[in-house]
Amino acid sequence: MNAALAIIFLFLLVSLYFGIRAKHGKEMNMEQWTVGGRGFGAIFIFLLVAGEIYTTFTFLGGSGWAYSKGAPSYYVLSYICLAYVLSYWLLPPIWRYAKEHRLVSQSDFFVSKYNSPVLGILVAAVGGVAIIPYLILQFKGLGIIVSEASYGSISPAVAVWIGVIAVTIYVMVSGIHGSAWTAVLKDIMIFIVVVFLGFYLPFHYYGGIQPMFEAVEAAQPGYLIFPEEGMSVSWYISTVLLTVFGFYMWPHTFLSVFSAKNENVFRKNAIVLPLYTLMLLFVFFVGFTAILQVPGLKGADGDLSLLRLSIQTFDPWVIGLIGAAGLLTALVPGSMLLMTAATLFAKNIYKVIVPQATDEQVARVAKGLVPVISLISLYFTLNGGNTLVTLLLMGYSVVTQLFPALLFSLGRKPLVNKYGAFAGILCGELTVAYLTVFNITLANLFPSWPSVLKDMNIGVVALVLNLAVMFAVSFATKGLSVRNARPAKTEGTPTV
Numbered sequence: 093m094n095a096a097l098a099i100i101f102l103f104l105l106v107s108l109y110f111g112i113r114a115k116h117g118k119e120m121n122m123e124q125w126t127v128g129g130r131g132f133g134a135i136f137i138f139l140l141v142a143g144e145i146y147t148t149f150t151f152l153g154g155s156g157w158a159y160s161k162g163a164p165s166y167y168v169l170s171y172i173c174l175a176y177v178l179s180y181w182l183l184p185p186i187w188r189y190a191k192e193h194r195l196v197s198q199s200d201f202f203v204s205k206y207n208s209p210v211l212g213i214l215v216a217a218v219g220g221v222a223i224i225p226y227l228i229l230q231f232k233g234l235g236i237i238v239s240e241a242s243y244g245s246i247s248p249a250v251a252v253w254i255g256v257i258a259v260t261i262y263v264m265v266s267g268i269h270g271s272a273w274t275a276v277l278k279d280i281m282i283f284i285v286v287v288f289l290g291f292y293l294p295f296h297y298y299g300g301i302q303p304m305f306e307a308v309e310a311a312q313p314g315y316l317i318f319p320e321e322g323m324s325v326s327w328y329i330s331t332v333l334l335t336v337f338g339f340y341m342w343p344h345t346f347l348s349v350f351s352a353k354n355e356n357v358f359r360k361n362a363i364v365l366p367l368y369t370l371m372l373l374f375v376f377f378v379g380f381t382a383i384l385q386v387p388g389l390k391g392a393d394g395d396l397s398l399l400r401l402s403i404q405t406f407d408p409w410v411i412g413l414i415g416a417a418g419l420l421t422a423l424v425p426g427s428m429l430l431m432t433a434a435t436l437f438a439k440n441i442y443k444v445i446v447p448q449a450t451d452e453q454v455a456r457v458a459k460g461l462v463p464v465i466s467l468i469s470l471y472f473t474l475n476g477g478n479t480l481v482t483l484l485l486m487g488y489s490v491v492t493q494l495f496p497a498l499l500f501s502l503g504r505k506p507l508v509n510k511y512g513a514f515a516g517i518l519c520g521e522l523t524v525a526y527l528t529v530f531n532i533t534l535a536n537l538f539p540s541w542p543s544v545l546k547d548m549n550i551g552v553v554a555l556v557l558n559l560a561v562m563f564a565v566s567f568a569t570k571g572l573s574v575r576n577a578r579p580a581k582t583e584g585t586p587t588v
Contacts, residue, residue, distance in 0.1 A: 099412025111262025148233025158379025241415025290374020516562025
């Protein structure tokens with residue numbers, strides 16, 4: 093076993109210990125397992141939210157897109173910062189309502205707001221579908237990181253198996269508590285490693301960050317600005333807009349929100365988190381440095397640029413620390429995703445189908461689903477070839493369709509009814525599925541349009557149709573359901 097692999101396994105064991113140890117002194121009922129008894133303060137919420145954002149994508153996808161695409165990679169930095177600004181106003185009312193009604197999942201929120209268990213099933217299904225590519229992103233990144241950082245001593249498939257087993261164990265045992273404590277170790281590691289690489293590599297190879305950009309521009313003129321067509325400024329603006337709307341629509345984000353002890357936690361984090369996002373700049377610097385130092389990486393191999401450049405530059409023990417940080421960026425969000433998917437299916441599908449199920453039975457079903465979802469994601473991880481950014485955008489296209497129904501429900505009375513919300517979400521999701529399966533873009537549909545229109549993200553079409561159908565159906569069914577104005581009963585664990 094080489095030094096790099098030994099360090100990676102040491103951090104894996106430490107994270108597993110933290111994850112299991114987090115259960116100590118706590119009764120793991122459904123509320124403790126999913127939302128930590130709603131007792132997390134600003135620091136833990138900060139780490140959980142950052143843990144969900146700074147994933148294997150931060151390590152590999154961000155540098156990979158800087159390497160492969162150039163300027164279009166800037167969209168990542170923009171949408172995350174803007175989403176954090178949005179959270180200042182968006183998250184407090186969600187938290188207040190969830191605490192009042194003791195909600196434990198994203199679907200619970202929609203069920204209670206619209207008094208519709210059927211809508212809850214749809215939202216749970218949407219969340220489950222979106223989580224799978226996000227989980228695949230984490231597991232795929234984990235396999236790449238451990239295999240590359242171990243100098244090929246472990247294959248990506250074996251690395252993925254080991255990581256999946258570890259995260260499945262501590263999710264089943266400790267739930268969100270395990271994720272929170274592992275996030276502490278992860279955020280310390282990723283901050284040190286990313287900032288170090290982002291500074292050191294440009295200075296080592298080019299003498300500074302500005303000389304690095306000058307060298308890339310001289311070798312590939314125009315690479316650092318948006319192209320006039322394709323991934324142009326129009327694509328950038330529309331993609332940022334869609335991903336900002338979808339940012340807090342991931343079902344595992346709701347669990348982090350519900351676990352806060354008060355609403356001021358979100359306002360404090362909204363001030364700090366945009367600054368924390370600047371870490372992504374250092375990831376981009378690594379990708380840009382790699383363009384001339386490790387040329388020839390095509391397609392999905394662009395995601396290897398950070399690791400290939402690091403291996404070329406550092407001793408094995410440094411690679412071990414880089415690999416360990418990368419491992420943790422997969423385990424923390426992966427654990428949240430697994431727990432959330434299991435909770436959605438147990439709480440908002442199983443409980444609806446078997447209404448007589450007790451809270452204890454629902455909790456057992458949720459924990460039992462964790463290894464099942466792990467194996468499904470593992471299968472697709474080992475049998476897929478999409479780049480990490482593609483997987484992330486695929487998931488965003490799905491969850492963004494939940495945003496209009498959420499936004500219009502935040503007042504005392506929803507602005508649309510349950511029929512409109514259901515129809516709008518369903519229309520949006522079907523549109524996304526059709527466009528994705530047939531790889532349709534606005535440029536395909538309207539090739540004669542000016543680039544400012546045809547370069548827009550095709551997800552805009554799905555969102556516009558979602559809104560149109562939502563309001564049309566709500567207007568057409570106005571007065572059909574008086575009960576729609578009354579929240580569903582949510583004493584104790586939500587009744588669905």
